[in-house]
Amino acid sequence: MELPEMKYPLSREQLLDLYYFMRLTRELDEQLVRLFRQNKVVGGLYSSIGQEATSVGTAYTLEKRDWMAPMIRNVGGLLVKGFRPRDILMQYMARSGSPTGGKDGTSHFGDLQERHVVSPISMLGDLIPVMTGVAMGGRYLGQKLVTMTWIGDGGTSTGAFHEGMNLAAAQRAPFVCVVENNQWAYSTPVARQVPLHDLAERARAYGIASYVVDGNDVVAVYQTTKEAVERARRGEGPALVESKTMRMKGHAQHDAAVYVPPEMFEYWKARDPIARYETWLTERKVWDKKTKAEIERRIERELKEELEFAENSPLPEPEVAERGVYCEGCHTIEARWERPIEQLQPPKASVQAAWTVSDFGGTNGGGAAAKAHAPEAAEETKPAAVAAKAAAVSTRGANGGTKRSARAAARPKRRR
């Protein structure tokens, strides 16, 4: 094995794990297409082909205690966080055994207790304030957690994105937002949506760290995102990671994506994340043909079992539609405290309720930002140090240029 030096080392087992999850995501995707053609999928089918490295590489940075919320193309993330292919199959087939019991489809499910996954809604951007809140709540309880969600290039134009990112920044919440730039918001290209080359530039407006990474290079995605995650875990605030990738299918199965220039598909096909990673693993002698074949057989066997399980699950009983509008004692709400509660009760919690405005907001105030009364108010932001740390992570930009590679956009607050 001849591995390059990595700031966040990955063992052989982990490297093969990344491959397993990417390949499983792809095979599951293709299985779903077959089911769609057999009329077994209820409603639309949203492919994540071409985006496996982004979804798997980012989610793989999370620990068990961390929280995530998937978007529609983050099947890979769901698998990494411990959901099984059967869950996704049954969601798409609207079966009673699905995590939502047939009440919702696609990736719209979660698990608060074990896997720490929050279900998305179809409206883009709304997960950002929600995952900011999960991060704030976790910090409040004394948990050293990080929360993560994804948003497409299109979703960064929503008001909820802005409100959420700004609140996360103001609160210095341990939250990482992955902008999964797959080049297309349904049929509209990025350039028509946002006059920026790098969507990561949006982070500058929030005064938070940002990174750009080649989203089809799973190792780079992991390294860059891990930097953002650990930084957030240390209490250095939220980050925005732009992962440049490509949606290789239409918005959903019905959409042939004829609006995508054919050369663009060719460009990205040559950069397929799975094929690239296979080469990477082979060149570095992480695996051999035998190992690859074993993983393939494992996936084939697992998917066969998962599909059989899913197809045996019946459609839900109609009366299920009436149940569960309200929680009527079916859930016990309990916070997991990892700090002494006395800290949050008077007299220990009591403070002088007054603002301090260090430079009075004038142009000659010396540049210090108003003291943030966020929980970690004692810590001042250190933009220079943060930028230096972030810049230490070296990744190759999707456009081939290294100058656009991972970097922090945490900059001095006053710009003139």
Add this chain to the structure above:
Amino acid sequence: MAPVTMIEAIREALDEEMQRDPAVVLIGEDIGVYGGAFKATEGLLAKYGWERVIDTPISETAIIGAAVGMSYQGLRPVAEMQFMDFIACCFNQMVNFVAKSHYRWGGPVPMVVRGPCGGGVHGGPFHSQNPEMWFVHTPGLKVVCPSTAYDAKGLLKSAIRDNNPVLCLEHKFLYRRVKEELPAEDYTVPIGKLAVRRTGRDLTIATYGAMTLHTLEAAEELAMEGIEAEVLDLRTLAPLDREGILESVRRTHKLLVVHEDVKTGGVAGEIAATVNEQAFEELDGPVLRVTSLDAPVPFSPPLEEHFLPQVADVTRAARELARY
């Protein structure tokens, strides 16, 4: 015990719940140092600190979103809308994220959204609205509208302890106009139960919020004319106490619904339909409505007075119904 106003009762509820349960946190605009636009949270930052009383940017969507997120951690956040009109800014979070979470995937949302609603204080079109029916129409949410200091405190406590998202619509006209002595001990008011404010045999008048005051005043006038009205204070609009309403109608055989919300799509229509479906044989007259006009809430005093239901509108409708 000295009598307390509704706003003081709300503050007591928040204070006592925060004392009782460290999972209760407050989030909203200007609720900390300033103590809230109506001073509902005055003194709570000093007592409980920055982590439990969170001043936010002007971002209603982020306020609700963050509250949902905190509730997923097992906390019980209470979000303040500075004016309930602004809940329109976070409508998507409310109806799509909050309301559907438990039903869709079993993610309970034990959070409260509270704040001032209603007119009669010349607040104009954006500081006077009654947005209850936007949410009553959305399964998964509970909506309460207290009319007394006692209920404001007891319902807010119930809301905080509830495992579901509850909207507490506090009528700002009542904040400092109603006052009463409250029990020294902890108490709650159940969500989903109306209160009979006045008994009477001739007709039932169902109402809620600030209109409870007007309706009780009208009932006194009617009594002098020999018409005995039973006044129901609904207190909760979702889930509606349908049985409580039907029970009263089965005794009086006549029903008038009074609300400050506009007529079309107001809860009166829902109540009338329920009575039609379940107690038609009991009715001795049509179900009548006294409501605001189907218009935005206008600013200038004579316009707003014309827009809002007045005591005379209630007595007029009640007399008409009594004649059947």
